[in-house]
Amino acid sequence: MRLDLSLYLVTDPILCADHGLEKTVVAAVRGGATVIQLRDKHADDGELIDQARRLKAALAGSGVPLIINDRLTVAVESGADGLHIGQDDGEVAAARAALGEQAILGLSVQTLEQMARLDVERLDYLGLGPVFATPSKHDHAAPLGFEGLASLVAASPLPSVAIGGLKAEHAEAVRQAGAQGLAVISAICGMPDPEAAARAFNPN
Ligand SMILES: Cc1ncc(COP(=O)(O)OP(=O)(O)O)c(N)n1
Ligand SMILES: Cc1nc(C(=O)O)sc1CCOP(=O)(O)O
Numbered sequence: 131m132r133l134d135l136s137l138y139l140v141t142d143p144i145l146c147a148d149h150g151l152e153k154t155v156v157a158a159v160r161g162g163a164t165v166i167q168l169r170d171k172h173a174d175d176g177e178l179i180d181q182a183r184r185l186k187a188a189l190a191g192s193g194v195p196l197i198i199n200d201r202l203t204v205a206v207e208s209g210a211d212g213l214h215i216g217q218d219d220g221e222v223a224a225a226r227a228a229l230g231e232q233a234i235l236g237l238s239v240q241t242l243e244q245m246a247r248l249d250v251e252r253l254d255y256l257g258l259g260p261v262f263a264t265p266s267k268h269d270h271a272a273p274l275g276f277e278g279l280a281s282l283v284a285a286s287p288l289p290s291v292a293i294g295g296l297k298a299e300h301a302e303a304v305r306q307a308g309a310q311g312l313a314v315i316s317a318i319c320g321m322p323d324p325e326a327a328a329r330a331f332n333p334n
């Protein structure tokens with residue numbers, strides 16, 4: 131599956147509750163979302179596997195990959211297209227070994243030090259952030275701003291997506307910084323019209 135990082139939706143179970151997870155995701159894809167990440171810090175593995183299977187069915191035929199946040203077992207057992215892990219979410223090598231070569235594997239990077247010790251061969255993309263402080267992740271690192279983002283992108287050997295406090299009006303600045311796309315939660319989840327909210331990132 132080709133990886134188009136231009137508009138990467140990370141789901142949140144509370145913010146997506148208004149329209150429901152599947153309806154929010156399907157609407158976001160209609161509006162131009164190119165990757166979906168299932169992120170739920172509280173559901174157990176069994177619940178997440180069920181959710182992932184429902185989302186995978188809802189995305190069938192769209193060409194949009196489903197990525198699982200944090201949980202390697204869920205990614206493997208649900209038939210999702212890949213996994214996104216952070217610096218403290220386990221080893222890249224172990225994730226790649228369990229997922230296989232075809233799966234998409236992403237890693238969060240916040241600093242140039244982390245960038246310098248990447249397991250590049252086993253990764254497909256990086257999530258760089260936060261660009262801005264955000265209430266959507268309570269334990270986020272210090273905000274990078276667009277300058278910090280540009281420094282990380284310049285040092286990155288992999289395609290990257292920027293994350294953290296991003297709205298449609300930031301799309302141009304993120305592209306100028308060199309990232310392939312934007313990852314968002316609250317700019318789409320919880321918006322009255324998730325399809326229109328997604329379309330605002332790419333009005334053409
Ligand atoms: C695309 C993308 N980039 C970064 C993150 C953050 O991952 P992580 O640092 O592991 O934090 P949590 O999301 O697990 O709280 C992400 N999820 N997606
Ligand atoms: C899940 C996540 N990871 C971040 C990071 O910096 O690694 S910021 C973040 C939350 C992004 O949500 P919103 O678009 O609502 O700001």
Ligand SMILES: [Mg+2]
Binds near residue numbers: 199216219
């Ligand atoms: Mg994580």
